[in-house]
Amino acid sequence: MSSPPDLPKFVVWAPDYTDEGVLQRRQALRPSHREKALKLISQGILRVAGGCTTLESIHATAEDKKFVGSCLIFEGENIDVVRKLVEEDMFYKGDVVCVLAAMMDIDTVTLTGSVQWDKEKLVILPIALATSLPPVPS
Template identity: 40%
Template sequence: MLFLVIAHDGTDEGALARRLAVREKHLERSGKLKEIGTQLVGAAILDENERMVGSAMVLEAENEDALRALLAQDPYSAGDVWRRFQILPFLRTP
């Protein structure tokens, strides 16, 4: 099953620094997920000042519980970057 995930970063003063501290590990993991077909697309969400404030992804998982487990393993989750998720079932057009 495909899911559109909007992951919102924290809004505190240290949020961007936490993101940047683990960004390379996150990108490395994201690349591996793309290689195995789990992640179809991923991108940073920017605010009006072009500062990274979240992430948008299309991910494949068996169900929402499996998706949440996958998200919990991401360096942005472990690094306290992502604070809130919007998870929407996603249907790709042919």
């Protein structure tokens, strides 16, 4: 199932917050985040996705990588459709704060709004790709 070739593509840069608990939140939310991403990939909506790391983490083991955010490429009718998908992601949503706070045994007051991605710095832009996207998994 692939998207029509004329469907616009959008690149998303979603930087993480930089506070002390950011890595723990990323690890706690990753299973739900990944499950949703795999569904969007199989539908041909999310075409490329990954966590961005520090330069020092290039050769680090998976456990030792230091993430600074996420980069994603979506296909969608318009930027509003893509923005809605991003805002539904576990790394963006604020309504997981109470569950996450309980899991991490922290005060919910220390977390407000987005729990992983910094909403103030998140960027969504149309992208004119010079190369092909990988095929949609069948």
